Amino acid sequence: MFGDWHQLWVIISTPDNIPIVAMLGLVPFFTWYAFHNMLANDRLIAQLEADPQLARTHHRTTYPYNSRWERELHTNPFLMRKELLAAIIITIILMVWALTLNAPLEEPANASVTMNPAKAPWYFLGLQEMLEYFDPWIAGVIVPTLIIVGLMAIPFIDANPLGNGYYTYHQRRHAVWTFLIGFEGLWLVLVCIGTFIRGPGFMWYWPTQTWDPDRVEFNVNRNLDQIFGINGNWLVHILPASLRPEAVIIARALFGIIPMVVYGIAAALFIHWICMRTEYSRTVYRKMSILQTVTMYIFLITMLFVPVTIFLRLVFRIKYIWETPWFSI
Amino acid sequence: MADQKDANGRKTGVLEDLKEKSREFGEIVKTKTQEQLEELKKPQETQLYRSIFRIKHDEDPRNRALSTxxxxxxxxxxxxxxxxxxRYGYTWGLGGITFYLFIVLVFTGVMLMFYYHPTKVQAFRDILYLENDVPFGRxxxxxxRWAAHLMVMAVWLHMFRVFMSGSYKRPRxxxxxxxxLLMVLTLLLSFTGYLLPDDQLGFWAVTVGTNMARATPLLGHQGPFGPQLGMTPYNDVRFALLGGSIVDANALLRAYIWHCIAIPLIASVFMGVHFWRVRKDGGISxxxxxMLEAETKA
Structure with missing residues (x-):
């Protein structure tokens, strides 16, 4: 049932969903603002590159410059009054928000009555959404760990000395795109799917589709090895007699290595192709140590694996790419 | 005792003496009061004020600097x-806003603690009491609640700004x-607070969240290689988080301690380091x- 605008309104107006609704406006705004600053600097950089004479002057920011002005201002009051103003504005926003919308309070906790849908707080819905595509140990433990470690690794991987302390797109294309894909394209999109799309049973409901607690889905998700019809028939002839009963399992586990390796190589080639596209990125790439390069490849290949898996699940209904008795991916 | 006479032949008795002295005293009080009322017009000159603020507030660069x-x-x-x-356009003020929201949360949080018992019997009732009876409790x-959400938003956007301006680069x-780590602590602070009202929303969110801990590799009883290492529902990492095998009274108490004491303390230490390093790394970026490509070392 589409066209149920009331359903959409119920989701949007749920008090705990307000932050993500606000983020729908704030994130595009700040993205635009960042690019606005970036492109202004990029125009200046292009101008300076074209005119070496100008590059020797103080004309190195997009802000107005006057040699008679002092380079530094007193913190009190020139910075502090802005901080005070920001604090007042935030207080007003918070007061208005707190006076108009009540914090949610459901029935008392009851282990025998399951909430449907049972959702995590909005900022963790990306991880909960990940549970749909990965086993819990990946979605709940490995992915968050990799996100945290990966974020902390950024300054040590990024060998590009340009763009330190000023906005620029032209000089940092790869870094900017990597972050946009990771933060907005994956994390925030998954949070939005978890907030707006997932309904009762954590099933997929398009916007304006009515939530139906009685809905039952019959999706047949198949493993990649099933699609390729891996049954271990030929493996039986090679294996020693004691392992023959497990031929199917072993064949699947062995087969699963193939798509993983193929994906890894393909993703690595794709990343390599991107890194080699411009003269400057080749220069930066050459400067990186082996450890930096390897770490960057591992994190980027892993990050790209998430949208690939989501695509395979949603479009081709593939459950596991690699199934073993101990873990499945 | 005979009355004494002054040069003009007037009597100068005890009474007159007293009158004279009280008149003089009145003069002194009057002038002193006037003087001191005058001084009150410049409160920053008073001993009390100086004892608190230590400096003169004269309009000169030295005092401006000292005031900070x-x-x-x-x-x-x-x-x-x-x-x-x-300029607002560079930092977007988001780091400061995040810190301000933390202060708001500590303040409102301490106020809420006066009314809250982290027990299964009382917790939910305390929220009802707060919402319906405590003046301004709602x-x-x-x-x-909303400051917590705002803080999560501000932290994410702050990280976005820092990335986009390349401020993580050397020496930062x-x-x-x-x-x-502070971002992770913010999320954990928010998440541990979610359980405290002890309602269905928090209960199931925390149930879903901690169920994932079951699947931790090596440390969870359903995670890869967990059972092989002897993990059961009664000794794995989820048990440690909840203080039990289900979300119950112990989980409520643990969430409360993490939320109100442990994580704020840890986060405060990290915040101290964060702000200190901003200064030590040369101020904001x-x-x-x-810079131009031609100016980089090959």
């Missing part, structure tokens, strides 16, 4: 800042890492003069 440097709360700032760095709870690599 000699104040415990302001001295996280340098005395002077880069002219362009005070406003207090709403502010705490370490401070970026501290910032990432920009807006720096742009």
């Amino acid at each position: 440097l000699n104040n415990l709360f302001f001295h996280i700032h340098p005395a002077k800042v880069n002219r362009d760095a005070t 406003l207090l709870r709403n502010m705490h 690599e370490f401070n970026w890492c501290v910032g990432v 920009g807006p720096s003069p742009v």
Whole structure:
């Protein structure tokens, strides 16, 4: 049932969903603002590159410059009054928000009555959404760990000395795109799917589709090895007699290595192709140590694996790419 | 005792003496009062004021600088800042807003603690009491909740800004890492607070969240290689988080302690390091003069 605008309104107006609704406006705004600053600097950089004479002057920011002005201002009051103003504005926003919308309070906790849908707080819905595509140990433990470690690794991987302390797109294309894909394209999109799309049973409901607690889905998700019809028939002839009963399992586990390796190589080639596209990125790439390069490849290949898996699940209904008795991916 | 006479032949008795003295005393009080009322017009000259603020507030550069440097709360700032760095367009003010929201949360949180018992019997009733009977209790709870959400938003957007302006680059690599940990602590603070009202929303969110801990590799009883290492529902990492095998009274108490004491303390330490490193790494990162490709070392 589409066209149920009331359903959409119920989701949007749920008090705990307000932050993500606000983020729908704030994130595009700040993205635009960042690019606005970036492109202004990029125009200046292009101008300076074209005119070496100008590059020797103080004309190195997009802000107005006057040699008679002092380079530094007193913190009190020139910075502090802005901080005070920001604090007042935030207080007003918070007061208005707190006076108009009540914090949610459901029935008392009851282990025998399951909430449907049972959702995590909005900022963790990306991880909960990940549970749909990965086993819990990946979605709940490995992915968050990799996100945290990966974020902390950024300054040590990024060998590009340009763009330190000023906005620029032209000089940092790869870094900017990597972050946009990771933060907005994956994390925030998954949070939005978890907030707006997932309904009762954590099933997929398009916007304006009515939530139906009685809905039952019959999706047949198949493993990649099933699609390729891996049954271990030929493996039986090679294996020693004691392992023959497990031929199917072993064949699947062995087969699963193939798509993983193929994906890894393909993703690595794709990343390599991107890194080699411009003269400057080749220069930066050459400067990186082996450890930096390897770490960057591992994190980027892993990050790209998430949208690939989501695509395979949603479009081709593939459950596991690699199934073993101990873990499945 | 015979009355004495002065030069004009007037009697000068005890009474007259007293009158004279009280008149003089009145004069002194009057002039002193006038003087001291005059002084009150300049409160910053008073001993009391100077004992608190330590400096004169004269309009000169030295005192302007001292007003920042000699104040415990302001001295996280340098005395002077880069002219362009005070522009909103560079920092978007988000780090400061995040810190301000943390202060708001500590304040409202402490107020809420006066009314809250972390026990299965009382917790939910305390929320009802707060919402319906405590003066401004509902406003207090709403502010705490929405400030928490705002803080998560501000942290994410702050990270976005720092990335987009390349502020994590040398020499600020370490401070970026501290910032990432602070973001994680913010999320954990928010998440541990979710359970405290002891309602269905928090209960199931925490149930879903901690169920994932079951699947931790090596440390969870359903995770890869967990059972092989002897993990059961009664000794794995989820048990440690909840203080039991289900979300119950112990989980409520643990969430409360983490939320109100442990994580705020840890986060405060990291915040101290974060702000200190901002200064030690050379103040805020920009807006720096742009660099050209030709100027980089090959």
